[in-house]
Amino acid sequence: MPELPEVEVTRLSIVDRISGAQIRAVSLGKPLRWPLQTDPKSLVGLHVVAVRRRGKYLLLDLDKGLLLIHLGMSGSLSLVTRPPPAGKHDHFDLDTTQGVLRLSDPRRFGAVVFAHSEQDPVAQRLLGGLGMEPLGGDFDLRLFQQGLARRKGPIKQLLLAGDVVVGVGNIYASEVLFLAGIRPTVAALRISRPRVARLHQAIRDVLARAVEKGGSTLRDFSNAQGEEGHFQLEAMVYGRAGQPCKVCGTTVRTVRQGQRSTFFCPQCQKP
DNA sequence: AAAAGCCCCTGGATGC
DNA sequence: TGCATCCAGGGGCTTT
Structure with a gap:
C-alpha cells in the first residue's frame, strides 16, 4: 500500500x-x-x-x-x-x-x-542508505544522472531500491516510467541524458499528483482520518495488463522484475 | 560496489 | 462455510 x-x-x-x-x-x-x-x-x-x-x-x-x-x-x-x-x-x-x-x-x-x-x-x-527526496528542493538532476550512470541493472529496480531516490514503490515506478516514456527493463546507464531529465521530472510530477489525489487505495489504504485515495483511478498502466493503453490503445503488458509485477505500454515506452 | 534472491506475514481471488 | 496456489503497496539481509 x-x-x-x-x-x-x-x-x-x-x-x-x-x-x-x-x-x-x-x-x-x-x-x-x-x-x-x-x-x-x-x-x-x-x-x-x-x-x-x-x-x-x-x-x-x-x-x-x-x-x-x-x-x-x-x-x-x-x-x-x-x-x-x-x-x-x-x-x-x-x-x-x-x-x-x-x-x-x-x-x-x-x-x-x-x-x-x-x-x-x-x-x-x-x-542511512536512503537516496534523495524527490519532492522539495533536494532532488538534484545532476546527482540523479550520476546515480544512474553506474548502474547496469534495469531502471525500474533502481527506482524501487531507493538508494538514489526514495519513495517510488511498485505502483509509482510503473506510472513514472510510463510518463517518461522509458521501458522499465532498460539498463539505467543506457538512458540518454534528455530522457533521464524527463524521468527526473516524471518522478516529481507523478508523486506530487498522487499526493494531491490522496494517494492510491487499492485494497484498504486510508489516511488517518479514514479517507481513501483516488490516484488509482488515474493509473495509466499499473494493474492494467491486457487493457488498452490510455494514450495509444496498444495492449498494456506486464513483466516480472525481482518478484514484483511491472506494467508498461510497449508502444509508448521505448527501450 | 552492485545485483539477485530470500524472507518476514495475512488475506483475498481464483481454480480444482 | 473445502483446499491449493498465486498474488499483494516493502525492504533489510545474505549471497553471488
Missing part, C-alpha cells in the same frame, strides 16, 4: 492534530517487523513536537527522541479521539492527549521504532 504519496498523505492527516500532544500510554499488539527498542512506559509523558517524513518512513519527533513509523505493505494509521477496541490487526496504539494514533497492519511488515536521535545507530540503520 504505502509508497511516498500514501505516507505523505498520512502525515498531512495527522500533523496538525497530533503536534503538541502528550503521550499518555503506549500499547502493543502482535510483534511488528522490528521491536520498539525501548520500554513503552518510557515514552509516557513525552510530547509530539513535529511529524516529518523521510522516504517511506514517518518520523514522529518527540521532545526526547523520535519514533520511526513504517507502514510496510499493508499498514495504515488512524488518529481518533475515541478508538474502538483494538482489533486483530491493530498492533500499536499511541494514546495521547489529542487522540489515539493507531497502526493497523495485517501483514505486520510495518514497524514502530524508537531512536534517541536521527544519528542514533538504530535510526541510521534504517535511514
Whole structure:
C-alpha cells in the first residue's frame, strides 16, 4: 500500500492534530517487523513536537527522541479521539492527549521504532542508505544522472531500491516510467541524458499528483482520518495488463522484475 | 560496489 | 462455510 504519496498523505492527516500532544500510554499488539527498542512506559509523558517524513518512513519527533513509523505493505494509521477496541490487526496504539494514533497492519511488515536521535545507530540503520527526496528542493538532476550512470541493472529496480531516490514503490515506478516514456527493463546507464531529465521530472510530477489525489487505495489504504485515495483511478498502466493503453490503445503488458509485477505500454515506452 | 534472491506475514481471488 | 496456489503497496539481509 504505502509508497511516498500514501505516507505523505498520512502525515498531512495527522500533523496538525497530533503536534503538541502528550503521550499518555503506549500499547502493543502482535510483534511488528522490528521491536520498539525501548520500554513503552518510557515514552509516557513525552510530547509530539513535529511529524516529518523521510522516504517511506514517518518520523514522529518527540521532545526526547523520535519514533520511526513504517507502514510496510499493508499498514495504515488512524488518529481518533475515541478508538474502538483494538482489533486483530491493530498492533500499536499511541494514546495521547489529542487522540489515539493507531497502526493497523495485517501483514505486520510495518514497524514502530524508537531512536534517541536521527544519528542514533538504530535510526541510521534504517535511514542511512536512503537516496534523495524527490519532492522539495533536494532532488538534484545532476546527482540523479550520476546515480544512474553506474548502474547496469534495469531502471525500474533502481527506482524501487531507493538508494538514489526514495519513495517510488511498485505502483509509482510503473506510472513514472510510463510518463517518461522509458521501458522499465532498460539498463539505467543506457538512458540518454534528455530522457533521464524527463524521468527526473516524471518522478516529481507523478508523486506530487498522487499526493494531491490522496494517494492510491487499492485494497484498504486510508489516511488517518479514514479517507481513501483516488490516484488509482488515474493509473495509466499499473494493474492494467491486457487493457488498452490510455494514450495509444496498444495492449498494456506486464513483466516480472525481482518478484514484483511491472506494467508498461510497449508502444509508448521505448527501450 | 552492485545485483539477485530470500524472507518476514495475512488475506483475498481464483481454480480444482 | 473445502483446499491449493498465486498474488499483494516493502525492504533489510545474505549471497553471488
